[in-house]
Amino acid sequence: FSLLIASTGRPRLVVANDVNPHAVEAMLEAARLNASRLRSPLLVLGLDARRLPELLAPAYDRIIMNLPHAATEFLPVARSLCAPRGCVVHLYTVASAPEEALQGLPGWARPLAPPLRVLDYAPRRFIYRVDLRLRPLGRVVDEQRVADAVAAGEQRREPAGQRGGGGRGCNHD
Structure with missing residues (x-):
């Protein structure tokens, strides 16, 4: 790749x-x-991928993880390399069905689409690509809570000119 x-x-x-x-x-x-x-x-x-965060800045917007038997174990490493706005990970894994390809994913790894079967591996075993959206470390937002607040009109509104940060709002993913 x-x-x-x-x-x-x-x-x-x-x-x-x-x-x-x-x-x-x-x-x-x-x-x-x-x-x-x-x-x-x-x-x-x-290198062992676990060492990459020691050497590389968290600046990557796309990561390909093509170690099908152990890629999910390295998702925390990938997350620590994500750019501040998050990243997309293309994870390859061995499974019998698309549902199995999604098993074991942490809650902070959100699938962007159903798993895609890319290669026959063994009888009734396939290599799937799972495209994931990862949020960077330290920027976890409860999306349902935000959606509920917006729907209920509970967002805090400040009078013009009284916002912090010189009139610029803060936008969180």
């Missing part, structure tokens, strides 16, 4: 990480061979 994404030139930076040193070597070689096609910088790392 990393080379294709970097070839579009849309991201400011593409980070590819794999704990397998052979995969890292292959990625570096592929990047070298395709260097003329890359339009975005590509950073290739060979």
Whole structure:
């Protein structure tokens, strides 16, 4: 995925990480061979993903997690790398049915669409892609409570010119 994404030139930076040193070597070689096609910088790392938050700022708006047998275990790591406004995670997992692909997801990982079956894996087992919206750490909002307050007209309204922050309101996701 990393080379294709970097070839579009849309991201400011593409980070590819794999704990397998052979995969890292292959990625570096592929990047070298395709260097003329890359339009975005590509950073290739060979780390346990749990270490990424120590090295990378929480600035990512899209994360691909293609370790189908253990991707859900790394969702907290992905969440800590999300940009302040949140991020979209494309999580790949092995399951027998779409419903099973959604099992074990934390409440702060909201599916954006039904799981998509992308590959046959074994008899009656498939690899699914689950697209999730993650809220960044420290910015959890009870959406139902906000919706209820808006519906009931309970939002606090301040007279013009008396708002905090120089007349600018605060908008939370």
